[in-house]
Amino acid sequence: MAETQERFNPADANQLTRQYLDSFLLEMRQIDADLPDTSLQLYGHSFRTPIMMAALSHLNNCWPDGMVEMARGAAAAGAVMWSGMGDDDELSRICDTGAKTIKIIKPYQDEDLLLHKIRHAERCGCIAVGIDIDHAFGHKGGYDNVLGYPMTPKSAQRLADFVRSTSLPFVIKGVLSVQDALKCADIGVKGIVVSHHHGIMPYAVPPLMVLPKIAQAVGKRMPIFVDCGLSSGMDAFKCLAFGATAVSVGRKIMEYLQKDGAKGVEQGVEELTAQLSVAMARTGSHSVGTIDPGVLWRKDW
Secondary structure, X not given: OOOOOOOOOXXXXXXXXXXXXXXXXXXXXXXOOOOOXXXXXXXXXXXXXXXXXXXXXOOOOOOOOHHHHHHXXXXXXXXXXXXXXXXXHHHHHHXXXXXXXXXXXXXXXXXXXXXXXXXXXXXXXXXXXEEEHHHOEOOOOOEOEEOOEEEOXXXXXXXXXXXXXXXXXXXXXXEOXXXXXXXXXHOOOOEEEEOOOOOOOOOOOOHHHHHXXXXXXXXOOOOEXXXXXXXXXXXXXXXXXXXXXXXXXXXXXXXXXXXXXXXXXXXXXXXXXXXXXXXXXXXXXXXXXXXXXXXXXXXXX
């Protein structure tokens, strides 16, 4: 029996994101093309790929000690590791794998806890730290509460205080407008994640749709990262073409983790990077920072 196709829901931000990603086609530019350089330079470190882990949490249902296992795979693949919600011991063990890690912290109402986690990220040797601003509000009105921890929105001034509180590059995750991107740049943020947190709001604009305007506004002032529904090297190519510095892949890499642990994660990153390399080679794109957005054509039929 044929599988039932998922019915399109126009309010589902994840379906909208997938539809928009798939609406772009690539022209080929073969003359003067060569094998591309997929390496990434970020925060003083060198990586073999712009395919990064997403800021995930609680992966023990995929593999025992799943976050640490994912970090082992990221380190082996020469990729950036990201860490979301988790206790201090887990982050210490993630960093002990040798994975270059960016720690993202929830917008806790308890700002002493938030500052404690920033300090801990510094001690662990994270390469950057930041806040997940799109988890401030709940789905039923009022502020969010995650695993018993109350959340609150943060003003630009308060975010600026956190930026100044650390010597690490500070990243804001959950930017989905030029307005917020400019506010981040103005307070000294050193990286933003263009994201709707896997459809946290119905009808949220696809990250790729707003990315070109954000890149034009702040791309020369900070790295720009993208996540939400990315599942292939071709998806990564499209984001890089429109101005992303690097991309985060979550659920697709979780499939590799669940199948074969750290070895699976390493394999997954390498496979997606190979897909990216093919797209770059066939479009005459010599490096991740020089992809011409003109190779993308919007499907209009």
